Amino acid sequence: MHDLHDFEDVKIPIGPQHPALKEPESFLISLRGEKITASSVRLGYNHRGIEKACEERTYTQGLYLIERICGICSHSHSTCFVQAVEEIAGIEVTARAKYLRTLIGELERIHSHLLWLGVAGHEIGFDTLLMYTWRDREVVMDLLATLTGNRVNYGINTVGGVRRDISSKQKEEVLKAIDILEERTKYYIDLAKGETTLIKRLQGVGVLSHEDAEKLDAVGPTARASGIERDVRKDDPYAAYGELDFKVISVNSCDVYGRTLVRLGELMESFSLVRQIIRKIPDGPILIKSSRKIPAGEAVSRYEAPRGEDLHYVRANGTEKPDRVKVRAPTLANIQSVSKMLEDRYLADMPIVIAAIDPCFSCTDRLVAIHSHGDIPRANKELRGYALAGKNTIVWETLRLKGIEWYKNRGIDFTSLNEKLTKLL
Amino acid sequence: MSEEKIKQELEDKFSYLKDTVTIARKGRIFVQVPLDKFSEVFVYVVKQMRFLALSAITGLDRGDGFEVIYHLNREGRVLLNLSVRLNKENPEVNSVTAYCPSADIYERELMDLFGIKVNGIAPGHRYPLTDDWPEGEYPLRKDWKGHKEAQNA
Numbered sequence: 001m002h003d004l005h006d007f008e009d010v011k012i013p014i015g016p017q018h019p020a021l022k023e024p025e026s027f028l029i030s031l032r033g034e035k036i037t038a039s040s041v042r043l044g045y046n047h048r049g050i051e052k053a054c055e056e057r058t059y060t061q062g063l064y065l066i067e068r069i070c071g072i073c074s075h076s077h078s079t080c081f082v083q084a085v086e087e088i089a090g091i092e093v094t095a096r097a098k099y100l101r102t103l104i105g106e107l108e109r110i111h112s113h114l115l116w117l118g119v120a121g122h123e124i125g126f127d128t129l130l131m132y133t134w135r136d137r138e139v140v141m142d143l144l145a146t147l148t149g150n151r152v153n154y155g156i157n158t159v160g161g162v163r164r165d166i167s168s169k170q171k172e173e174v175l176k177a178i179d180i181l182e183e184r185t186k187y188y189i190d191l192a193k194g195e196t197t198l199i200k201r202l203q204g205v206g207v208l209s210h211e212d213a214e215k216l217d218a219v220g221p222t223a224r225a226s227g228i229e230r231d232v233r234k235d236d237p238y239a240a241y242g243e244l245d246f247k248v249i250s251v252n253s254c255d256v257y258g259r260t261l262v263r264l265g266e267l268m269e270s271f272s273l274v275r276q277i278i279r280k281i282p283d284g285p286i287l288i289k290s291s292r293k294i295p296a297g298e299a300v301s302r303y304e305a306p307r308g309e310d311l312h313y314v315r316a317n318g319t320e321k322p323d324r325v326k327v328r329a330p331t332l333a334n335i336q337s338v339s340k341m342l343e344d345r346y347l348a349d350m351p352i353v354i355a356a357i358d359p360c361f362s363c364t365d366r367l368v369a370i371h372s373h374g375d376i377p378r379a380n381k382e383l384r385g386y387a388l389a390g391k392n393t394i395v396w397e398t399l400r401l402k403g404i405e406w407y408k409n410r411g412i413d414f415t416s417l418n419e420k421l422t423k424l425l
Numbered sequence: 426m427s428e429e430k431i432k433q434e435l436e437d438k439f440s441y442l443k444d445t446v447t448i449a450r451k452g453r454i455f456v457q458v459p460l461d462k463f464s465e466v467f468v469y470v471v472k473q474m475r476f477l478a479l480s481a482i483t484g485l486d487r488g489d490g491f492e493v494i495y496h497l498n499r500e501g502r503v504l505l506n507l508s509v510r511l512n513k514e515n516p517e518v519n520s521v522t523a524y525c526p527s528a529d530i531y532e533r534e535l536m537d538l539f540g541i542k543v544n545g546i547a548p549g550h551r552y553p554l555t556d557d558w559p560e561g562e563y564p565l566r567k568d569w570k571g572h573k574e575a576q577n578a
Contacts, residue, residue: 324483
């Protein structure tokens with residue numbers, strides 16, 4: 001039998017097309033046997049230049065762009081940004097608007113945590129959990145669609161308030177849906193506390209000690225599972241959180257199991273928050289008209305996104321467009337602890353450890369539309385030349401035809417298959 | 426400790442910070458720090474005043490120079506924003522990774538997006554731009570309007 005020490009460490013690149021996550025990032029893992037001895041992460045594959053783009057747009061246009069930083073915590077980013085802008089402009093949003101922002105924020109947390117629970121189940125080979133939670137998540141998605149008109153990018157925020165009010169019929173719908181979701185979540189909590197295979201698979205995996213979590217500035221459920229009782233909603237209350245009653249859920253197990261329990265606990269708190277909001281929401285206007293020009297000034301806004309503290313810095317110069325918009329999404333704060341969590345652990349634990357911080361690389365890299373001015377990835381010379389020739393954005397159809405041509409040149413042709421399919425339909 | 430006390434402590438300890446500490450609102454303090462005094466203020470704030478958590482580092486182009494803002498917080502509550510101004514010709518700062526290990530990724534952002542030199546940062550991957558990004562192009566500088574070849578087309 002070979003002695004392990006006869007071998008040098010084996011280096012394996014994982015990504016950027018990552019098999020576990022549906023977003024690009026690249027890990028370089030050093031392995032000795034099945035144990036990870038070192039790891040490094042290369043981010044930036046999702047850099048879209050959003051911060052620069054914001055400088056060339058008005059505050060309202062920027063708000064819609066910022067909402068599209070992430071497809072899951074879209075409301076977190078838009079609220080965080082709009083709060084900073086309102087602070088600079090000295091706009092005091094009405095109480096009803098604040099409650100509505102909080103309501104959407106909590107519903108977003110519910111959808112995000114249920115989504116995470118499903119992904120976590122999937123990563124450990126428990127796909128039934130994925131099917132269950134993603135089915136339940138549809139309940140909250142439908143609710144968000146009813147309240148805002150959209151499933152993902154809600155578009156409810158605007159400078160000075162919100163764009164849609166809630167009717168008493170909708171309030172009833174929310175309460176009904178929350179009852180269903182609470183019952184389902186209780187079932188998942190029982191499962192997480194009693195199902196031996198789940199506990200054994202998650203306990204002691206992806207350990208991040210309390211000290212390391214503090215040193216590396218972890219945020220959100222990742223920090224709270226390492227005993228750091230920190231939550232922007234409590235520490236630096238915004239929107240309506242100062243008037244609502246809720247607990248900050250934290251555990252001391254410092255592992256993936258702890259991160260699961262924290263998120264499950266937070267789901268229960270979110271249900272209670274939604275009920276309080278429905279009960280307490282004051283009457284009044286939802287929007288204050290404001291000037292398009294924002295006076296010179298600066299503000300830092302913080303928001304507890306489902307993944308942790310989201311931070312936006314806005315500097316205004318007195319015009320309709322901001323001078324600088326900086327976005328620090330929670331994943332960027334948490335990704336730095338991942339190397340620590342992977343140290344001296346098995347390779348097989350890697351997918352669940354990474355999934356356990358609930359990473360969102362779109363948020364992290366923020367920063368392309370295929371446009372004629374410079375935003376095209378340099379590697380793609382063909383596409384770049386194409387965009388340079390035209391004055392405007394490439395239309396979807398051109399891009400589609402380009403794709404078909406690209407594959408044809410490489411001997412892959414779907415034309416006959418397509419014809420067959422058309423006949424069948 | 427309230428915001429007023431923090432302001433007082435900073436002004437007592439560093440006389441040159443008089444009139445540069447602003448309390449914007451509850452939980453938000455902005456401080457302008459002279460470049461040559463930055464290290465001593467930063468170390469004091471982290472080590473003595475226990476602003477141990479670094480939330481982010483923001484870079485910005487003022488036109489006539491750059492500004493770097495360090496967003497520090499204490500137990501998640503008060504956010505202390507230390508801001509330092511750099512000249513346009515030769516912008517450089519010292520790495521703070523020795524005090525805040527999480528600063529690494531934010532300092533790489535400064536290097537890539539603004540072309541600010543960070544002294545003493547450990548070797549590593551660039552972030553967030555691609556490996557074949559052209560030298561000397563810094564997208565968040567105000568005079569950057571897209572790739573040169575795109576502009577010439």
